[in-house]
Amino acid sequence: MKDKKEIQRLFKEGKKCSCEGAKLFFQGNHLSHNRVVFTCARNYGNAVQRNYSRRLSREAYRLMKHQLFSGYDIVVLIYPGKDEFQERLKQLQVLFKKAGLLRRTE
Template sequence: MEAYLLKTGRFKREEHIKRPADIQRLFKTGKRVSVYGAKLFYMRNELDFNRIGFPIPRGYGNAVQRNASKRYSRETYRLFKTHLNTGYDILFFVYPGNDTFHSRCEIFKTLCQKAGLLKDCEISL
């Protein structure tokens, strides 16, 4: 069985970034890394766990496409969260066109490596 298919727990309510002020703070003052089709905004928080949000850009298709994109992103994070350093607020921003689960996992892994958020372990997809 491939590593990303292993069960890693659920995506808890306190791990969501919900307040618009928190999202705006990340966009304005957070560090950012990008690859073709996606950006990752991140900054340290004062917590023992990560919080994450999945903003969707304007014009990202219809409601079905937006919801599918958020589902892919949430599942990607859920599978990677045990491999991430803790204590960060993260926004995972994906542009239209990268809408397969496998490509989403590859993009998230690359962004986390660039940001230095991955623990020193080998993740194979």
């Protein structure tokens, strides 16, 4: 997802879930894959910090995307805080579980 209008539509019309440090917006897209965007809150440091945070988020998503249901547009809004990989991975797991997008792994 790269179109600004699609992202704004998702902010307004999508379902929402939140946890400490992040918020998830999602909506079905009728495709066979997920489209994902990671964005930072307005008061999130400088460009270097924002880019690093998005890189951490993309890597955490990459590691867990096989555990998610397909066919959704997803926006993850990240708030300032600790930028540690394990913490970001836990945040995404909590968000996707709350949203019902995480498949049961047994």
